[in-house]
Each structure stands twice: as structure tokens, then as C-alpha cells.
Amino acid sequence: MTETAAARQPEITLSDEDRRGLYRAILGRRDVRGQFLADPVDDAVLARILLAAHHAPSVGFMQPWSFILVRSPQQRARIKAAFDRANAEAALMFEGERGQKYRSLKLEGILEAPVNLCITCDRDRAGPVVLGRTHMPEMDLYSTVCAVENLWLAARAEGLGVGWVSIMDPEALRSILNLPDSVVPVAYLCVGKVSHFLAQPELQDKGWRQRLPMEDLVAFDTWNGPAAAADAPFLDILRQTQIRAADGEL
Amino acid sequence: MTETAAARQPEITLSDEDRRGLYRAILGRRDVRGQFLADPVDDAVLARILLAAHHAPSVGFMQPWSFILVRSPQQRARIKAAFDRANAEAALMFEGERGQKYRSLKLEGILEAPVNLCITCDRDRAGPVVLGRTHMPEMDLYSTVCAVENLWLAARAEGLGVGWVSIMDPEALRSILNLPDSVVPVAYLCVGKVSHFLAQPELQDKGWRQRLPMEDLVAFDTWNGPAAAADAPFLDILRQTQIRAADGEL
Numbered sequence: 275m276t277e278t279a280a281a282r283q284p285e286i287t288l289s290d291e292d293r294r295g296l297y298r299a300i301l302g303r304r305d306v307r308g309q310f311l312a313d314p315v316d317d318a319v320l321a322r323i324l325l326a327a328h329h330a331p332s333v334g335f336m337q338p339w340s341f342i343l344v345r346s347p348q349q350r351a352r353i354k355a356a357f358d359r360a361n362a363e364a365a366l367m368f369e370g371e372r373g374q375k376y377r378s379l380k381l382e383g384i385l386e387a388p389v390n391l392c393i394t395c396d397r398d399r400a401g402p403v404v405l406g407r408t409h410m411p412e413m414d415l416y417s418t419v420c421a422v423e424n425l426w427l428a429a430r431a432e433g434l435g436v437g438w439v440s441i442m443d444p445e446a447l448r449s450i451l452n453l454p455d456s457v458v459p460v461a462y463l464c465v466g467k468v469s470h471f472l473a474q475p476e477l478q479d480k481g482w483r484q485r486l487p488m489e490d491l492v493a494f495d496t497w498n499g500p501a502a503a504a505d506a507p508f509l510d511i512l513r514q515t516q517i518r519a520a521d522g523e524l
Numbered sequence: 525m526t527e528t529a530a531a532r533q534p535e536i537t538l539s540d541e542d543r544r545g546l547y548r549a550i551l552g553r554r555d556v557r558g559q560f561l562a563d564p565v566d567d568a569v570l571a572r573i574l575l576a577a578h579h580a581p582s583v584g585f586m587q588p589w590s591f592i593l594v595r596s597p598q599q600r601a602r603i604k605a606a607f608d609r610a611n612a613e614a615a616l617m618f619e620g621e622r623g624q625k626y627r628s629l630k631l632e633g634i635l636e637a638p639v640n641l642c643i644t645c646d647r648d649r650a651g652p653v654v655l656g657r658t659h660m661p662e663m664d665l666y667s668t669v670c671a672v673e674n675l676w677l678a679a680r681a682e683g684l685g686v687g688w689v690s691i692m693d694p695e696a697l698r699s700i701l702n703l704p705d706s707v708v709p710v711a712y713l714c715v716g717k718v719s720h721f722l723a724q725p726e727l728q729d730k731g732w733r734q735r736l737p738m739e740d741l742v743a744f745d746t747w748n749g750p751a752a753a754a755d756a757p758f759l760d761i762l763r764q765t766q767i768r769a770a771d772g773e774l
Contacts, residue, residue: 281723283552283772287683288545295538295545296681300576300674302533317758321765322774326550328738329769331676333690335727337736342743349745364658376655394747400733405626406690408614413690415662416710419669420676424550426581427677431546433537440583440656440663452746460666473531477585483650486587488578493592495599496702497644508567515571519579522533524572 297524299427302471306435307379309468310386319432320389323465326428327393332417334405338397339421339460342451344390349450353462354384356446357439364441375482382439387464392447393422398456418460425463435468473522488516547774549677552721556685557629559718560636569682570639573715576678577643582667584655588647589671589710592701594640599700603712604634606696607689614691625732632689637714642697643672648706668710675713685718723772738766 288296324341332338344350361381368376384390395418407413426436439462447459477483489509493499501509518524538546574591582588594600611631618626634640645668657663676686689712697709727733739759743749751759768774 280726280729283721283723285552286718286721288548288552288681291541292545292548293681295542296549296677297572297576298538298542299546300579300678302535302538303579303581305581317761318765320758321762322547324738324742324762325765325769325774326547328736328741328766329550329553330673331553331555331688335725335733335735337733337741340741340743340747342745342747342749344745346745360659364655367653367658368655379655381656403617405614405618405629405727405732406631406688408617408691409610409693410690412665415666416669416672419666420673422666423580423670423673424677426670427546427674428550431538431543438581438656440660441658443659454747457747468536470536471533473533475585476530477655479530482655483585483587485585486578488574491578491587491590492574493590495592495594495596497590497592497704497707499592508570511567512571512574515568515575516578519575524575 295431299431301519301522301524303426303430304435304471304475306437306468307381307383307476309435309470310383310464311467311469312386312388313467315389315434315466319434323425323428323432323434327421327425330417330421330424333407333413334400336400336404336414336417338395338399338414339418340394340396342392342394344392350385350390352450353390356442356450357382357384360441360443375480379480381441383437383464384439387437387466389465391463391465392451392459393418393461393463394453395458395460396456397458415458415460422461422463429465433467434465435471437464438462439464488512545681549681551769551772551774553676553680554685554721554725556687556718557631557633557726559685559720560633560714561717561719562636562638563717565639565684565716569684573675573678573682573684577671577675580667580671580674583657583663584650586650586654586664586667588645588649588664589668590644590646592642592644594642600635600640602700603640606692606700607632607634610691610693625730629730631691633687633714634689637687637716639715641713641715642701642709643668643711643713644703645708645710646706647708665708665710672711672713679715683717684715685721687714688712689714738762
């Protein structure tokens, strides 16, 4: 007796056009803070970016994510106050010129963005024992982060900016959103149409930090394991690929 | 004196073709375990998917990721043994029929996949105080997960399968790869060409768990916060979008 063969996708490699679209979304994605427009987000577009999130990988097919749309002015004001408290504490940790620069940066768009969205992880969604989470208990949190990244890329393709607000006491967020103990607030996102997307990440533009050379981030077999002589062509291609990406195309 | 305006991207919304490409990668991405081919992966393709990872969002533009290509047979054998130990422990946690099903699943492709890749997070990469990590210390780990998801989507578009092996004691992995204390092994990935991609996630095909209805995962203003009457059209669009996605297109 043979098992019915599982259905297959028709394509293995996507078309050049499809690949180009994916790479454009990846290279053009930005963390948006200051460019939000007040225009409402279309329901169909919001549904598509949530669907993209829902198709993230998840450990044991757990799908631990939920999506809380934060809309009431009262809730937004509470969230903004929680950010302001945390940001004042954070600013004190940067000294001198670095502290001045920190204070000059706009780091959230909570009140300006038409959509605020908290993506959470319900650690109990599939019971206590989850396939693939037995030895890495953080895997369900990581699955939820994959959902955030899928949504972020879909938003870029749809012309929506996303900003991840991480300067916030998670316990404050938990209290404001009334989350049960088993639910972790993974990402608080501001989402909306934008006036434009910056060509480079804002922190790069403002001289906070620069993009690292890829070849410094690749090792072989162990941490800092050196390349073999035979790896020289690969490392050269890696450098060339990064140069092309800096020009906006892969 | 005015600051020079930062350069902008030419496009806000990507073209219909570009969006389609992104959604195809998102909807067609699978966790691959059993479909790897031995064919080598082209250097240019490997460089592009690593570049996609490097363009993930990162807290404070920290770029905390590194990429260890694990190639020697000795290292692969050690990794496989670490998986086997953890998997034997994991199998004992599932009882009865569930345990039988667990044992029947293929959960890794460590020796079959031509490329093994560990993506790590160096928590010290930008010094002790990182913009955006002050109140959520896990943000650099989350940035690294975004890099994993970017690489996974790029691999799907390039016709490469990726499988995330999470059934492993992270301390064993740390020891095998000789990671310093400040470096966390976030993801151990098997990467390679595939015979085919399954139409549905394998755990869904095999009846382990089913895809959840999106509308059950959306709430308003608080955890389980109910929809208002005015939200009915949005929820209807969400249902329709999920139906279209199940047919493979958004």
C-alpha cells in the first residue's frame, strides 16, 4: 500500500522577474520613523501584509503569532508615554556627542502612523511540548520574528512604511495591551503610507554606524575559521555582490 | 545652514510584477528536510542569499550576524550526532500515536544538503549600549532571525531549499563551532537544491497541525479585544485573502 504523494509546487526556481521583486523589497526595506502620512491604509493591503506574516515559518507549525491593531487614541497615548519614559532612560546611557546625536534622532511614529500593530507570541498555543522547541525554547519567539519580517517586506512592496519600536519596557506594553502571562509582546510596529523611502538606512545616513563588509562576516567550519585558497573566487563574488547591492540591484 | 537632504528611493509602491514575486517567495517558502539534491550550490547564488540576509533590519544598525559555512565531513558528523542525541530525547516527550508520528518524520538534512550554514548573533558587536536594545535586550537576537528569514525567502526564489534544524542542544553547537561566549548560535540551516517544493508545509500534509484561520488571530486595542461593527468588511477581506493564499496567489 503506497501513501498518496504529497502535492508539489509547479516551480522550483522562480522567474527572473519574481526574483527581482523579492530582492527589491529586501534592499528597499527601511525602518520608518519620520515619513508617515496620515492617509488611511486600505483594508485589502492590510489583509495582504497580515497574510504574509501568517505564512512565516513556525516551529512545529505552531503559528504562535497574534496581531493586535491598536487604534484608540487612549491606547496610543499610553503607548507613546511608555516610549517617552523608556527613551528618556535610554538617552542617559549615551554620553557626550553620542548622547546629543541620540537625542536628535526620531525613533518612533506612534501617533503619526495610521496603523499601530503589536505582534505577539502565545507560548502555549500548541501545548507544552512543541516539535522543534524541545531544545531551543526560544524557537516560538523566533518564529514570530519571522512573521514580523515577512510583514515588513510585504509592506515595503505595497508602499507602506514600518517602524519597529523597541524602546519600551515590555512589562508596560503587556499591561497596556492586557496580555496574559503566556503571551510575549515581540514587536510593536508603526505602519502607514510614507512620503518617501530613504535610499540608505537612516542610521547610516546620519553617521551612527556604517554597513559592514560581508566578507568580514563569513567564516568556514568554526568561528573565525579561515577561508581556504579555493574559496577566493567565492569571496570575490561576495564582494562584487555587495557592491551591486549598494547600487540598489542584485 | 541647511542639512543636505538624504537621498530617496525612486519608488514608493513596487510594481505589480515585483509584488507578485515577493508574495510567491513568501507563499512558496518551505522548511525542507527530505528533498535535498547533492548538486553544488553556485557561488553567485550563495552570495546573493547571504547578501539578502545582510540587508535584514538590525537594532541600532548593529548587523550582529555572522555566517559560518560548515563544510568538512568531520564537522558535519559532529553536528549530526548532536542532532541525533537531541532528537532521541525529544521523541520521548511525545506519547502514543503522536510519538509514533514524531519518529516517522524526517527533521533534518545535515548530511544530504550541500551547504550547512550557522547564523550567529555577536551580542558585543556594537559595544555594551545599543540604540534600541536598552529595554529589549533580545532585539539583537531578533535582528539575526530577520536575517535568517531574508535568506530563506531569497533561497526559495533562487530554487534552493532551506531547513532550520532546531533540535539540538545550543551548547553542543557552541562547542563544535568554537563560538566565544558573546556569540549565540541562532539558526543552524541546511541549504541546497531540491527535487521539488511541497505545495503545503510538510507538517500540515502529514496531519501534525493545520493552518489557523487568520481572523482568529486578529484583535483590536487589547488582547482578545473584539472587532467593532465597522470592522466587518475588513474581517471579510481577511477571510477572502486567506482563501486566495490557499490557492497559491495573493
